[in-house]
Amino acid sequence: MTAALNVEGLRVTLGGREVLHDVGFSLEPGAFCGLIGANGSGKTTLLRTILGFTSPSAGRVALGGAAGYVPQKLQLDPDMPVRARDFVELGLNGHRFGFPLPSRARRAKVEEMLAAVDAAGFAGQRIGELSGGQQQRVLIAHALIRQPKLLLLDEPLANLDLRAAAEIIALLRRVAKQGVTVLISAHDMNPLLSAMDRIVYLANGRAASGTTQDVVRTEVLSALYGYHIDVIRVHERILVVAGEHGAHGHEHVATIP
Amino acid sequence: MTLLQPGFFSSLPVQNALLIGAGAALLSGAAGVFTVLRGQSFAGHALADVSAAGGAMAYLLGISPLLGFFSLSVLGALALEALGTRRAAGRDLAAGIVLGAGMGITALLLYLDVTVKGSAGAAVTVMFGSLFATPPGLGRAVALGALAGLLGLGFIYRPLLLASLDGELAKADGVNTRLLGAVYLLLLALAVTLSAMAVGAILSTALLIGPAAAALRLARSPVAAMGLAALLGLGCAWGGVWLAYQSYGWTPGHVWPVSFFITALVLVVYAAASLARRA
Amino acid sequence: MFAPYMLDAWIVATLVALAAGCAGYFVVLRGAGFAAHALPMAAFPGAALAGLLGIARFYGLAVFALGGVAGLAWLKRAQRPDAATALVLVALLGLGALFLSLSGQYSNAVYALLFGQILGVGPADLPPAFAIGLGVPLALLACFRPLTYSAIAPDLAAARGLSGAGLDLLFLGLLAVTSAVALPIAGALLVFTLMVGPAAAARHLTRAPLPALGLSMALALVIAWAALALAYLTGLPSGFFVGTLSAAAYLAARLKR
Numbered sequence: 001m002t003a004a005l006n007v008e009g010l011r012v013t014l015g016g017r018e019v020l021h022d023v024g025f026s027l028e029p030g031a032f033c034g035l036i037g038a039n040g041s042g043k044t045t046l047l048r049t050i051l052g053f054t055s056p057s058a059g060r061v062a063l064g065g066a067a068g069y070v071p072q073k074l075q076l077d078p079d080m081p082v083r084a085r086d087f088v089e090l091g092l093n094g095h096r097f098g099f100p101l102p103s104r105a106r107r108a109k110v111e112e113m114l115a116a117v118d119a120a121g122f123a124g125q126r127i128g129e130l131s132g133g134q135q136q137r138v139l140i141a142h143a144l145i146r147q148p149k150l151l152l153l154d155e156p157l158a159n160l161d162l163r164a165a166a167e168i169i170a171l172l173r174r175v176a177k178q179g180v181t182v183l184i185s186a187h188d189m190n191p192l193l194s195a196m197d198r199i200v201y202l203a204n205g206r207a208a209s210g211t212t213q214d215v216v217r218t219e220v221l222s223a224l225y226g227y228h229i230d231v232i233r234v235h236e237r238i239l240v241v242a243g244e245h246g247a248h249g250h251e252h253v254a255t256i257p
Numbered sequence: 258m259t260l261l262q263p264g265f266f267s268s269l270p271v272q273n274a275l276l277i278g279a280g281a282a283l284l285s286g287a288a289g290v291f292t293v294l295r296g297q298s299f300a301g302h303a304l305a306d307v308s309a310a311g312g313a314m315a316y317l318l319g320i321s322p323l324l325g326f327f328s329l330s331v332l333g334a335l336a337l338e339a340l341g342t343r344r345a346a347g348r349d350l351a352a353g354i355v356l357g358a359g360m361g362i363t364a365l366l367l368y369l370d371v372t373v374k375g376s377a378g379a380a381v382t383v384m385f386g387s388l389f390a391t392p393p394g395l396g397r398a399v400a401l402g403a404l405a406g407l408l409g410l411g412f413i414y415r416p417l418l419l420a421s422l423d424g425e426l427a428k429a430d431g432v433n434t435r436l437l438g439a440v441y442l443l444l445l446a447l448a449v450t451l452s453a454m455a456v457g458a459i460l461s462t463a464l465l466i467g468p469a470a471a472a473l474r475l476a477r478s479p480v481a482a483m484g485l486a487a488l489l490g491l492g493c494a495w496g497g498v499w500l501a502y503q504s505y506g507w508t509p510g511h512v513w514p515v516s517f518f519i520t521a522l523v524l525v526v527y528a529a530a531s532l533a534r535r536a
Numbered sequence: 537m538f539a540p541y542m543l544d545a546w547i548v549a550t551l552v553a554l555a556a557g558c559a560g561y562f563v564v565l566r567g568a569g570f571a572a573h574a575l576p577m578a579a580f581p582g583a584a585l586a587g588l589l590g591i592a593r594f595y596g597l598a599v600f601a602l603g604g605v606a607g608l609a610w611l612k613r614a615q616r617p618d619a620a621t622a623l624v625l626v627a628l629l630g631l632g633a634l635f636l637s638l639s640g641q642y643s644n645a646v647y648a649l650l651f652g653q654i655l656g657v658g659p660a661d662l663p664p665a666f667a668i669g670l671g672v673p674l675a676l677l678a679c680f681r682p683l684t685y686s687a688i689a690p691d692l693a694a695a696r697g698l699s700g701a702g703l704d705l706l707f708l709g710l711l712a713v714t715s716a717v718a719l720p721i722a723g724a725l726l727v728f729t730l731m732v733g734p735a736a737a738a739r740h741l742t743r744a745p746l747p748a749l750g751l752s753m754a755l756a757l758v759i760a761w762a763a764l765a766l767a768y769l770t771g772l773p774s775g776f777f778v779g780t781l782s783a784a785a786y787l788a789a790r791l792k793r
């Protein structure tokens with residue numbers, strides 16, 4: 001089976017500084033992969049390079065098919081007279097020149113997509129007026145409507161509350177089940193731990209990748225972060241926590257003679 | 258201005274004025290929606306001021322004003338595109354620089370109009386327009402230009418809307434945003450030229466921004482906003498021509514400038530739309 | 537060129553350049569290019585009205601320039617700033633078209649107010665020129681830090697009790713006063729181009745705030761002097777030289793980097 005995304009020896013220089021050094025990994029069709037790294041570690045840069053917005057100084061990117069993109073944030077004006085429905089339709093034909101004649105088949109496709117991401121309820125509202133979670137759904141529908149093989153999302157959970165984040169993750173899992181490879185960037189891996197089966201970890205411009213079982217272990221994560229990380233399992237869920245257990249207690253003992 | 262004495266609709270200058278006003282208002286209204294959404298009001302105004310140099314040049318060379326205005330505003334569009342940067346603040350500066358250079362050249366050409374050609378009224382006509390005194394053939398040319406502009410706008414409508422929402426997203430969807438931006442600037446140059454024919458270069462911004470800003474307060478979809486802006490602009494242009502025609506009787510022997518009435522109506526429409534939105 | 541009757545022109549050009557070069561630094565920093573263009577342009581109908589009513593020109597100019605500031609402040613609450621500026625500009629210019637038409641001294645007045653007649657200044661123009669040439673830079677320097685802070689981080693500045701709208705009003709008010717005073721002497725074009733070109737060029741040459749401010753004023757001076765000399769030598773309008781030299785300075789600064 002050919003890979004949905006193959007990245008090899010990627011080097012990217014921005015403003016005279018090499019932001020990514022020798023990044024390589026590969027994703028199978030239908031993988032749900034988290035791209036994890038601290039702020040400024042190069043997640044956005046990597047996604048933009050995969051999309052071809054930034055050209056690498058070395059290395060190559062091979063896509064197994066079309067890619068859909070959900071940017072970190074839309075700079076939207078609440079006054080913009082564009083409904084969620086119009087925006088999803090633009091995902092279908094927004095790149096085409098020519099007169100926008102209405103078509104019933106296209107409308108049906110848009111409605112189907114809106115329903116698939118549970119956005120039918122607010123499809124008639126202006127996108128500038130939607131909540132963060134609702135906007136994410138509309139953006140995902142916009143990206144999925146042309147049936148890409150790969151979906152790239154840049155920090156889609158960053159501004160969502162716990163419930164909205166869980167709903168978006170569940171939606172993306174359904175998408176991955178249908179064979180679309182999902183690459184989702186996040187600075188906090190916890191919300192994704194139960195969903196992702198692959199992880200690409202970015203630090204200091206280098207990437208470590210593997211299955212979630214391989215990477216999410218105390219010794220691997222502690223080595224990656226250069227700091228003690230505990231992997232905790234409760235109620236069949238996993239959680240990663242930074243810092244030595246009881247470290248604060250020791251400090252207290254040390255500082256009070 | 259005794260030309261204006263016979264009935265409103267049978268007067269040739271009035272017919273010409275109505276035609277030019279309609280062409281200018283329809284294209285500027287529709288294109289203006291994107292100008293407002295993309296935050297390019299200053300760029301649009303800069304193109305207008307640059308086009309004034311073309312109007313002054315037309316006097317000097319004795320060519321059609323339409324050609325003069327259009328050639329310079331295209332040049333202005335190219336300069337904006339060349340200087341343009343991605344950041345909004347950079348675009349603001351580029352527009353300012355292009356505008357300053359364009360007005361400098363306008364100053365020179367208007368000076369030459371007066372000293373070489375003896376056209377003392379050139380400054381007023383170029384900057385503030387004189388719709389009743391345009392050459393008779395101009396109406397048809399403006400109407401054709403407006404038609405071409407509207408067709409072009411329809412042609413790039415979808416990618417333009419997407420790119421106006423989010424440039425990166427449009428790129429990810431396969432839109433050549435650089436080319437699209439350049440084509441849009443050319444259409445804007447055309448809209449500005451036609452409006453400059455109607456109300457003069459420095460007032461052409463009224464037809465470009467006013468009706469669009471009003472329509473954006475009311476419309477629910479982009480297409481509706483474009484249609485509404487075009488219609489509001491048309492109403493202002495024709496209303497302005499009619500009022501100017503009437504003004505002949507207010508101050509005997511003196512017609513008030515059409516540009517004043519069109520601008521005033523545009524502002525009334527904008528104020529009404531803002532109130533309607535709040536209500 | 538340095539004959540006694542030219543002395544006033546040199547002094548006035550120097551003072552206007554000092555005020556415009558200093559204000560320009562903040563115009564560029566605050567992204568207020570359109571407002572800097574609109575205020576001098578919008579002030580000029582005031583001169584036409586003053587002519588119609590037979591009062592001193594300065595009052596007409598000041599009322600219109602400050603009216604423009606009020607209009608901007610009011611419209612900006614509901615509109616994007618650039619669209620608001622455009623609306624204020626055309627509102628006042630539309631009145632200008634009417635006043636000029638009614639006053640019957642249409643064409644010469646338009647030309648003089650828009651493009652300036654710096655060679656025609658006399659001793660009577662000196663006091664107002666001194667007022668802005670010294671007053672505006674002093675006032676702006678006194679507000680240097682708040683104006684900079686609120687431009688760079690409006691939210692943080694607001695948290696420290698600096699009202700963004702208030703500072704905007706103060707800044708635009710200073711621009712309006714500069715415009716009202718300088719307009720009859722130098723013309724709307726000269727005031728505006730000296731506010732944008734030199735400051736934009738300075739920004740490309742240095743990043744440090746105070747050197748950029750100084751460089752902007754120095755460039756404005758050089759451009760104003762060069763334009764005056766060239767206008768005197770060739771007999772062509774000074775506005776032409778100011779406009780094109782400002783653009784040339786900007787281009788040169790951009791190419792140098």
Ligand SMILES: Nc1ncnc2c1ncn2[C@@H]1O[C@H](COP(=O)(O)OP(=O)(O)O)[C@@H](O)[C@H]1O
Pocket residue numbers: 014015016019037038039040041042043044045046
């Ligand atoms: N256009 C640019 N020019 C110079 N440096 C940049 C540019 N864009 C990003 N960087 C730098 O590259 C690094 C990675 O940025 P980014 O990919 O946005 O990180 P992340 O998305 O992980 O937060 C950061 O240190 C950032 O400062």
Ligand SMILES: [Mg+2]
Pocket residue numbers: 043044045072154155
């Ligand atoms: Mg990022």
